[in-house]
Amino acid sequence: MSYVTLKDIAKVAKVSYSTVSRALSGSKEISEATRQRVLNICREMGYTTDFVARSMVTGTTNTIGLILTSVNNPFMSELANYVEQYTRAAGYNIILCSSAHELEQEQQVFQLLMGRRADGIIIVPASQGSYASLETFIKKVPTVFISGNSRDMPVSYVSVDNHQGIVMGMEYLISLGHRDILYFGRRPGSLTHSVRVEGYLASCGKHGLNAQFKDNTNNFTSIHNGYELAKELFSHRPLPFTAIFASSDTNALGIIKAADEDGIRVPEDISILGFDNISYADLPKIELSTIEQPKEMMAARAVEELVGRIRGKKGEPLQLILPPKLIKRKSCVKAVQETASLQS
Amino acid sequence: MSYVTLKDIAKVAKVSYSTVSRALSGSKEISEATRQRVLNICREMGYTTDFVARSMVTGTTNTIGLILTSVNNPFMSELANYVEQYTRAAGYNIILCSSAHELEQEQQVFQLLMGRRADGIIIVPASQGSYASLETFIKKVPTVFISGNSRDMPVSYVSVDNHQGIVMGMEYLISLGHRDILYFGRRPGSLTHSVRVEGYLASCGKHGLNAQFKDNTNNFTSIHNGYELAKELFSHRPLPFTAIFASSDTNALGIIKAADEDGIRVPEDISILGFDNISYADLPKIELSTIEQPKEMMAARAVEELVGRIRGKKGEPLQLILPPKLIKRKSCVKAVQETASLQS
């Protein structure tokens, strides 16, 4: 039941256990003959290196903590997938944790990860307050944020340009003739959302549109709460907007579901634009137009930066803001009013 | 930069470091006065227990390895989410690994998890050969399989009743008047799929239907390969079936996409039944009828069993086969032939 140790095979091989260690590690201070002999015995006895013991002496665990706000969310799980890939390629394993969008749980798992002596941590912050609440910890262990950028955080992060993403989307909708565009799913506590709202307001200002919001008071995002919010929204007719800019694809999917139920046609009656470009936005009969977050690139650069820091890289934190991309599918069309006015 | 240790605070508190350890652990062999004094110093100096060192002496890591065939797959990520929840509730963290459906990589990560001294392992097997290939390892560390059941594996597993699930689905399709039902996505190497194919053949035999298959030679399942396979299938007209039983929801989504492109209406022209009931099956305009796998229950029971074994539970392995459930949505309707014959 218990594992076989260096001492066990040292006894069998009649050498000291430091010799066995050298045989395993590929050291040059050992003859090829004894190396092969020891290695054979290791194989026969089924030896596996005890990483716990190794970590004790080397001071590293080859482990990276990944803190997500939720696992059961396509954006997060796609991101997790990429992060897992890139960390594994770099020789690290990940311990997966969820903050459940709660600042307190976020603190707990961060401390836990420190206790486990993770070499570094990649975190999608739970809220605006995350950095402040983790500040003292971050000084102890290399950390990089994903998707929560703020000018005044002296920490490495990689994020999509949320401001530009929203502006890009607004320009698109406006070019389609929409002038009454509702921002759906504003979430007060969220860092990324506040940046997006800024972009929305800037676009409205520039084009003389009046802003409309539908707030999401929950501190998370799902199809279901998109659906519930949309049901509320659709209960007041006539609809004072011709397009909805959803702050996430999952919310957008919920909106489409509610619209379907309430006899509102997408995109004929209202256009819907999402954010994230999760893989399900591409689904048949859904074909959600959206703003893409370069998830793989975000994961790749975050891992690269983190591994660099772990290996001792110095200098200013990497504060990388990646360009978003407009993905045109079928959920946005020319505004009905404009079409009408063109026909008259 | 480096962490503060027991010795550090022992020095400050002017006690031995065993006393500090006792203060932290809640031992009775210490006065309340010194405990509070020590605890305060710990707080001030920012002490965090080194789990690596603790693991060295206790022999446990409070870590569970989770090996999935893929992370970027809704069934898997939903499962992972539940597993993470239940393990955390039981005081364990999970190290997430992917086997990428490869037997070799599965072996590697299993060994790696053993090297990390995971207390137990939950694994969704990569293929039929998984048990045989892992047999020697499984004797060393408590392991429970999810979703890969086989009568002759002397190991704990929890799975949905794949046979019954298929039969249930077939009965439903047959009750709708379908007699030409294609099994889509048969995957030769897969354990679960072979059980499902048995169920399919049994149903065909019972009702005198002739079996039709569309094989999936890739060793993984995705929307994309469902789409590609369906494109091939739809290139030969007329279609020799009125219903498709897809072996997974993701494949079913791919089929729907291909059908959409090729002018085949779902469900008017063909009915489609899925398997898994991933959350996106519920999407508006998709409304995929499917056979549900009780994912949360599977995760809960698997974790329960594993934790039991870790804590020393003896006896026969738990071999639990949970009942599936038919979820009727909108992708299956009465067969066109039957409707036609009724009208004439």
Added chain:
DNA sequence: CATGAAATCGGAAACGTTTGCGTTATCTGT
């Protein structure tokens, strides 16, 4: 053959914690 360098290996410390055991001080009962 003598000398020194290089090759090969053993010994032992160290990583930070838990815990059994021994020691001292304090308390209880008579």
Added chain:
DNA sequence: ACAGATAACGCAAACGTTTCCGATTTCATG
């Protein structure tokens, strides 16, 4: 007040590995 019990704490071993240092052997070179 004294024996014995109990409370409170220090000491040291142990977990399995890596790595520095020293010891021994081998070997080439003069």
